[in-house]
Every structure is written in C-alpha cells, then in structure tokens.
Amino acid sequence: MNISTDKTLRLIFPQWQGGNNPAYQFGAQLLSWLAPEASGPVAEVNVASPLSAPLENEEGIIGRAALRAQLASAQQLLQSHNPDAVVVLGGDCLVSLAPFAWLSEKYRDKLGVLWIDTHPDVMTPEQFENAHAHVLGALMGNGDPDLTAAVTLPLSAEKIMIAGIHHPSAYEADFIRQHGINTCSPAEVNSGAEAVISWMESQNIEYLAIHLDLDVLDPAAFRSVLFARPGRNDNDFGGAAEGKLLISDVLSLTTQVAKKSPVVGLTIAEHLPWDAANLKSMLSQLPLLGTGAKQ
Template sequence: MTMKTLRLIFPQWQGGDNPPYHLGSLLLSFLAPEATGPVEQVPVSLPGPDPLTEVEGITGKPQLISQLKEAGALIASHDPDALVVLGGDCLVSLAPFAHLLQKYRDKLGVLWIDAHPDVQTAAQHPDAHAHVLSALMGEGDQDLVEHVPYKLSPSKVMIAGIHSPLTYEADYLSSHQIATLTPEQLKNDASEITEWIARENIEYLAIHLDLDVLDPTLFRSVLFARPGRGEHDFGDVAEGRLTIEEVLRLINQTTAKTEAVGLTVAEHLPWDMLNLKNLLSALPLMT
C-alpha cells in the first residue's frame, strides 16, 4: 500500500514568543526536497508591533488555539498516513502527532530529539512550546489536551539528546518513567533505543527534531547561537551537544527497526538570514 504523506508548513512563532521562527519555517520549506504528496500551510499571522498577551498563564493562547484548530482541520481534510511538519516552534507537533496517535494507537512510538523534554505546563512557563509533550500525554492546559483524543503513553516516548533538565522536568521524567538518552550515551552506545522499540512493540515512529539539540557552536541557526548573546542570557536551560551526523545516525538506527510516519523539524532560527532580510529592506531602491 502506498503511504499518503502530507507536508505541513507551520510557521508558528507564538508558542515560543519568538518572531524569527516564522521565517525559519518558511526557509525550511524552501530548502526541503520537493514534496511528492499534498502540501498545506497553516495560516499564521505575521509578527506585529504589539506584544502577545498572556491568557490563562499562556502567552498568545488565543492565537495558538486558533492555529491548532486550523492545523487539525487541514490534516483531517487529507487524513494522511504520514506527516512531515516544517515549523515553527515545538508546539507545531501537537496536532500532527495527535492525528498519528489516533491512527496508530499503541503501535506508535515518539522519538523526541531535543535538549529539553517539553513537559512543562503554564504553572512552570508561559511559552507553550515547552508544554507540547506533556499535552500529548494528556496533561496541562485543557484547551491543548482536548485536541489529543488518544493520549500518548509515557512508555511510548524516548527523549534523546536531553541533559541537565530543570528540577521540575527531572521529577516529571522520573515519576512518569520516561526513557531518555543523554548526548554522551548517544555518542557511545545508543543500543537502548532499539531495546525500547522492541520492549514497547513499536511498529510506527513519529520523530520530533528540535534543532536546538545541535551544538550551537557547530550549527548557528538555533536560539542559543543568537548574535550578541551574553553567557547567562538563557539561565540554566540546557544547550545542545549533538552534531548533525549524530542526529542522522540516531534516526537511521530507529527507522531501521520501525516505520517512520511522522517527522517534525522545529525551532529553526536563521539569524543571519533574518539580519540579511532586514538589510535588504533598508537598502535604497528595494521598496
């Protein structure tokens, strides 16, 4: 049977309250190989001069819920077997992975490649891109959770590339017994991930790739490579330690044992391209 794959361009930036995510998504769609199936773009308003407002503890919540509904409707109109999502901040995985969970149920595993687990709620952080994985497991803001009719079991999750979690995150991962792999484990022996696939009888895989899992000294289009950043600008938040080659090796290792039905690439922050765009806009004869 031929698998129907929907490519979803989702330039959401409100989930991280970081406007450059919008350009990051559009550049991913330009750089990606040409799609062989249907392509849709979720309508997302361009960043404007007014700051986002916080509603029920979540920054930009009305915009996020509207975009979540739009994404869900586009996905439902195609009912794809597989999804590629080019974001945007990490919240872009919520509607696509909810669709895959509904379709594949307990046969689906989620490989979350990220320096952070994204299991916080509004009680810990107002930016919803940090809430997405917990929402997929049925926890957190109910307006997010209600869009996940079939909840993800914590045992079906593997978080790879994580290190130095915050206290709340570490407690959550421990209490939910979520499998993790640190950068050091991935560099040395990642056999635990194939053991997880076999143990949980995972036949299908949804992969969430947050580009900030990459070492910002090697890959510069991520949050932590922001030009002019200070040493302590991001507090105690972990920064990526992997290379592109290590990420590809991990993905190839897992897809050799399961069938990939979901892929999100998120949190692309092309600082140089943004600065170049602003320069072009300011040059004479351009406008």
C-alpha cells in the same frame, strides 16, 4: 504497512507564538524552501503575522488565542487530507501537537514517539508561559485544557523516548521520573543509540513519529538555533541546557531507527536562522532594493 507518498502530508506550520519569537516564522519558511520537493500533498497552517497586535499573557499562556486558532487550523487540515504520515516544518515546538495527536489516534499503541530534544517539553503554565515547552506533556494528557483537548488518545510514557536530553530542570526531572519516561543522553546517542533501539524492541514499536528540535544541536557547530543568537550573554537563557549533538549524530540516530520501524511522523522545529534573518532585514532597508529605494 507501506507509507505511500501520496498519503504523506507535508504541513508547513510557521508558528512563532508558542515561543514568543517572530524569527520562528521565517525559520519555518526557510525550512520549506530548503526541503526537498514534496511528492505528496502540501498544506500550510494559517498563522497570524508578527506585525499584528503584540502578544500578551492570556490566563498563563502567551498568545493563547492565536495558538488555539492555529491548532484548530492544523486539525482541520489533518482531517481534510487524512494522511497516513505527516512531515511538519515549523515553527516552534508546539507545531507537533496536532500532528502527533492525529498519529496517536491513528496508530494507537503501535506508535512510538522519539523526541530528539535537549529539553523534554513537559512544563505547564505554572512553570513557563511559553507553550512550546508544554507540548510533550500535553500529548500525554497533562497540562492546560486548551492543549490537552486536542489529544483524543494521550501518549503513554513507555511509548516515549527523549534523546539528547541533559541537565533538565528540577520540575522536568521529577516529571520524567514520576512518569517513567525513557531518556537517552547525548553521550549515549554518540555511542550508537543502543538505548533507543532497545526501547523500540521492548515496546514493540511498529510505527515511529520523530520530533526533532534543532536546539538539540551544539550551537557552536550549528548556528541557526536559539542559543546561537548573535550578541547573546551567558545568562540570557536562564541556564537552560544547550544542545550537544552534531548533525551527523542526528542523522545516524534517525537512520538507525528508520530501519527498525516505518517513520510516519517527522517534525523539524525551532529553526532560527539568525544570519539569514538579519540579512533579510538589511536587504529590506538598502537603497535601490528595499525601503531605501523610495528615497
């Protein structure tokens, strides 16, 4: 099957509530500006402003109502455009839920999901209140009903490969082991990603969806990720694993897998351009330019 550009939907999804971090919204907007011009349809999910009411924990999930509304909006856009392929520019990691559920239903057992991420995103509200850490588990049919309800055909574990993962939490490691999810360490990615290619061949992956969480990148080399937040302390992120890959590693991996199977899904998530965001804030307050212009 050839993927036509006019049947490839570019979905701008500036969701920030899943990570409870307003900077994700600006990150998605900047990704949209940076990306090459689309040759097919473009749609944007309506996302509530960070200036609206503060988020609260709603039955175990921060911002549940907003996330539920935005999920429904994304589903409606997918149904309206009926794409063969989807590019998602996010936003926090939860933006992959509706598009990948759509692709799972469309391509069924022919679809494989390559999750390029330092973290497996298989938690539930019992472990973590921010839903961006729940998304892959929900795509497998595990977790909160408001998320799993969006998945008509859950992904089977053997059709999933998590690349770039290291030092998962005890819960995550146990989930991966119990479900038999394939993983590929940063070192394995660096050495040629043979484990990923072998997985694709053994599972007869005919179509591939790729989720790229930018925090798989080393924050010392790529500064627009959560762990590169200016002024951070060593214990600010609770010991969560930090990315070890370079952009060249990710490009090598995606180039190799795209030669094996057509890519029908691509999400770019968790873009946090700290310097640009701080500069944007400064510009809005300078004399003759922002609020200072009224003085």
